[in-house]
Structure formats: structure tokens, C-alpha cells
Amino acid sequence: MTVPEMTGASDETAMAPVPVGVTADPSVAEQSDAGPSDPQPFDAGPFAAGPSDRGLAMAGAGLAGAGSGVPGARWRRLSRRSMVVRPLTDLVRLLPLLAGLLILHSRTGSGLLWGAAASVFAIVTGLVHWATTRYLITDERVYLRRGLLNQKTLSVARDRVRTVDVTAHLLHRALGVCRVSIGTGRNDLRSSENFHLDGVTRADAESLRLVLLSGVGEFGADEPAAAPARPQAAPAEPGEAPALAGQSALAGQSAAAGQPAAAGPAALAGQPVLAERTTELVRLRVSWLLFAPLTMTGLVVLGVLFGAILQITNATDINLAATGPVRHVVADFTAFSVLQRILVGGSVVLVGYVLIAMAGYIAVFWNFRLAGQGADTLRVTRGLLSIRATTISLSRLRGVEISEPLLLRAARGARCVAIATGLHVGRGAERDGSALVPPAPRAVAQRVASAVLGLPDDICSGPLESHGRAARRRRYTRALAGAVLIIAAICLATWAQDGPAWVWVASLALLPASALIAADRYRSLGHRLAGGWLVSRTGSLARRRNIISADAIIGWRIHQTWFQRRQGLLTLTATTAAGQQHYSVRDIPVADGLALAAAATGDLLLPFLQERAAADP
């Protein structure tokens, strides 16, 4: 484990003014580079070419020297502070277990021993993690090496990097480090081979982001040491601040806070401010908090809280129901009449839910800001305690999804999620960094979607082509058949159990309810192809309008059940490497579906169409 001397020192922000990446002796790099045989680690390329040719108004002063020198690529380490972060996070995670162990073994006195052993283990793993993790950025590839016994080297071509995600939880922030995840589009849905660096300094994270996505700047050179996860309002062009920004008090505050932080170091260095052109697209407004209770986020937070409490009470053997305050509340509650209980209980639950949902919204989306940065990246920053900054390369953005869950839709709200290769979309899209607009007024979501993709407005909001009577009939048949099955089951159960008659009578209410849902589902159903964008909309309880670029479609699936065949419908699915990997147009009439697919992808489908195989397209 021989390590060049300079490596350790360079990760401190204070050392940053030395453009280490440039001045480092190539031999130093070679010495440590025993691993992957990179073809040309010292080749001058875009790395050294300087930013000017990329059309970015970047200060040339710091990099003028860089161009002339030999750009040395060398292995770098995480910040030394990561040695502290790692054990502490591990210990926090182990806390319930440790507490349990302490209590279990307190009689024998071995509890302390267990705790000490765990702490030592955590500290040692932290040291090992720091000592064995190294990364290297060459002109062509990024390498990450980690592991003590099983050494593993991950590498990714730089032109495959689609997103850079910088996160920092409380501990990270206290120590001034953050975690950088690099999204490559490979293994999109698997987590085992994640390319991430846990514990680099903010300055390093910022230059990593610049180097990897914009292809400009010198890694480790003197970039302004702006905290990446803090909203940086500084480089914004004066004229470009959109109306939204100035309107909320929140926006004003964070702009004021961000400005000096970002501008400071560059100004001190006597250079022109690094003018990476930033165009703010949207910023959180406090009034959007009202949308928080209308999404599932509140329920998720509630679940997490409940789980945490259960885990702690389990581990510590405390019987919550027996504690003083809880007994007191329960006693008071049982003194009420039934009506009072319903009123009081209901309002407590409602108010509690609203507060928790709002708290969740604040925790996730505080300081939310979406900005176009440079010529070809989007930057999303957000978070109150744990902050996150996601950078999405525009060239990897394949579309957007505007989702309107029923309640949110009722309040004319919507949210907007990016469909990009390299960004995971799964459970709770906003957890995975692809949120472009948090739950907000629908008009905002539509405006941002159009602005980001450069779409005409009516693609995000305009009417769609409906799927006709057969599709409508299918919506009703499916909804009513489902309702009838449930009602039959309920009737059978009440008959078998001699249950009260009102149960099955009440269950009849499912019929009109499902008819309403069917009507709404049909109203939502639609598609459109315009200007190379495929738009499809489905769903009622969770209505989504997916807009994907026809260029991003890398295959088709056509699915037809026996019932659909009788109704002359099919489900057309476009497969893509981005987002959810597949986007469907449901229950579209056969002729329309084939025409849509043929129009969207030109040559791909035509050879397989019966009539047009011979005729000219």
C-alpha cells in the first residue's frame, strides 16, 4: 500500500490553489498506478485543452498554465476526514443493536466490552476504507479501487458518465465532506457495482462534477471552493433571474447566503469569477408546502418514524404503553363520549398527518432549486438536514414524467421527474434524485418540463388523442369486474360467517366508485406524437404523463391479451435505456398503435408491417 506523499495533503481545501492534477510529477502517478493498465494516462486531451473551446466563459487564468504542462493523472484518496465519517455512520446505524447488547449484557458486565469491540471494529473499518479507497481520473476513464483483501477496481469511460450526485448528511456537513455517486447507465437497476466515493471534500466534489460532466476544468485545480450542495446563486447572470426567484422570502435568503460563499475564493485569488452560466429554472416557494399532505410522502415519513420507534423500543425493552405520559393520554381519551372520541381522534390524526407530511416535504425539498448550468447540464439541489445535489447531463435527458396523484390533481398540483439514462427511477422517485419539480402547482411543473426539454407548451399540457370506445368499454369492464369479484367475496364471507347484512349492502358502494374510477381512467388515457416526442398518459389514482424522445426508443413490445384481441386493442410499449426502462401506451386501437410506433421510430417497425413491407414508406 505505498502511497505518494502528496496524495494525503491535497484533499484539504486549503491546499487546493496548487493545481495538483497538473504539476504532479508523472512518475508519482506511475508509482502508485499498479492497477488497471490505462492506455494513455498522461495523454493531453479535453482534460488539458481548457474550457474556452467549449464555449464556456470560464476564467482562463488558472488554467493557462495547465495547458502547457503535462497533465498528470494520479491516484487520489478520499479526504482524511472520511476516516471519522465512516465509523460514526456505522455506529449510528448499529446504535439500536448496541443498545440492545448493552442492556442484555449489563448484568454480566460484558456489555461495555461488546460496545468497545464494536467501536474498535468500526474505527478499524473506517481506517481501512480510507487507506484502501483510491480513485483516478484520466482523459478517458475514471477508476475506483477499494477493498483490503478482495481488491476491486471499477472503471468507467468518462463519456459514459451521465449524472453526478453529491449528497451530504448531517455528519458529512459537520465535517465538510460529501459523498459523490457517479451514474453511468450501466447496471442501472442493480446496486452492487455502484460507483461512489464516500467522503471527499466539497471542493473535490465540485471539481469532480465539473470535470466529469462539463468536461472542463482541471481536477484538483483551483476551482472556487463552493460548497456544492449549497445553493450557489452567485454565477447567475443578473438578467436571468426569473420571476419566481425573487418572490419568496426563502429564495431571497438562500440567494444571499449562497452568494459570498461561491464568489469568495475566486475573488480572493484575484481571478475573474468562474462564470459557469447558470440559469435558474425553478426554486421552492413556501406556499408549495400546502401540497405536501396531498402526496404519499407523509405516509412514508410516518412509516419510517413508526419503524424507528418500534426498533428502539424493541432493542431497549421499554414498554411504551406503560410509560407515564402515554397512560395519562389514554386515560383522558377513554373518558370522552363516542362522538367526542371520533372528533378528537380524527382531528388529532389529521393534524398530525398534515404536520408530518409538511415536515417530510421540508426535510426533502428545502432549498429546492433547479438550474441549467453551463451549456449542457442541469443541477438540482435540495434538502434541509441531508442535502443533495444532482447534476444531470442534458445529453442524457430523454424525457420527463409529469405525475398527478389524485389528491394532488384535485388541488391542481403536479410534480415532474426527469427521465434520464443513469438516473434510477423506482420507489419514491424523489428519493432517487430525479425530481425536477417537487409537488407544486401544475403550471410550474409543465413550464419546467417544457423549458428543460425545449418543448412547445402544448406537449406538456395540451389535449391527447383518445383511444376510442373499445378502450372505454375495457376500462369499465375491468373496473366493474374487479368490483363484482370483491363484492361476491364479501357476500360469500358474510353468508358463511353469518355476518350482519349491512356489510354486503355497504359493499355495493364499490360499484359506483369503480365506475367513477373507470370514467376517470378513460379520461386520462391518451397518446400523442409530435415533434419527435412520444407522449402517453395513463392512470387515475396516480395519473402520469410520460414524455419521451422518439430517439430514445430502443425497441418495441406489443402485448395483446385474448380479450384485447377481440376488442381490437393492443398495448404498445417503448423500451428505453432511461428512467423506468419502458413506457406504455395502453389499450390503443390496433391500427393507431402500429401507425404510432411506425411514425415514432421510422425504419424500425416498417419492415414488419404487412402492408408497407412492399409499398414505399
Place this chain on the structure above:
Amino acid sequence: MTTDNVVADPLLPGLRVPGNRVSRRAISYWTARAAASGAVVVAVELVLAAVSGFPAIWRAAIVVTATFVGLHAIIMPRWRYRVHRWEVTDEALYTRSGWFSVHWRIAPISRIQTIDSHRSVGERLFGLANVTATTASAAGPVRIHGLDRELADRLLDQLAVATGQTPGDAT
């Protein structure tokens, strides 16, 4: 491996039928597989019924299940054989599969990332293999089931050569 006859797809007018059928041995394989999994269900029912001393309701259930399993094992493979078709052109891989529900899949050769072949024990018994072509989309793999083993090997080579000729990262 391209066929020129353009046959309209009776299942989906407008689309044409992929040129090649799968191996006839696939019918036997699918029958055997359906029968085997059905037999497991019936056997479990028999054991459960034996424990409670073969009451009438259990006997009825077993008869119904056995009939259903038998019909499935007879009808499904033949129906499936008539549906399953595939074709490789210079531009794309085109398949039709399923039975009660039918899937058509089209994957451009230029977007194919990996091609592999997998043989389960059952498939090997019947001299069969399947070929899977994956694309950059996790939802986009195209599988051809029930191919003759030698044909599968040749197809694998052919696709490997064809996909190797397209530059780019196929996203």
C-alpha cells in the same frame, strides 16, 4: 435466416408474421413441463386430502384440478407452438410469443448489447436451447425459446457478429 414471404399476422392484422417457427420438440418439452408442474400441485392436494381422510370436497377439488392440469398440458403447448415465431433481419430481431396473451418484440440489432444462450436440464433432455438478446433497456430483452440446439448455436454466432459491427454505446 431471413424469409421473404410476407404473411399477414392473423392475430394482429397489419403486422406480418415472423418467418421461423421454433423446433417441434418444443411441444413435447412444454407438455412435459406443464405436466410435471401440474403433477406437483395434484400430489400436494392428494397428501393434504389423505391427511383429512379424503372428504368429498377434497375429492371434487382433486378431480377439478387434475382435469384443469391435463387440459392445460394438452392445449397450451400446441397453442403456444402455433404462436411462437422468430426472425432475424439485418436490422432487427423480431419475435412473437405467448399463447393466451401474445407478445411481439422488436429489438434493433444495433441496440443489442449481449447475446446469451441458456439450457435448463429439461431443455437439454429435449435437445433444445433458448437465445436471449439484451439491450440497454432493462425492459428490452428478447428471448427465443424452444430452438433446436444447433440452430441456437448458429444464431448466437450470427448475432454476435452482427452486433459487433455497430459502434456506439447502444443507448
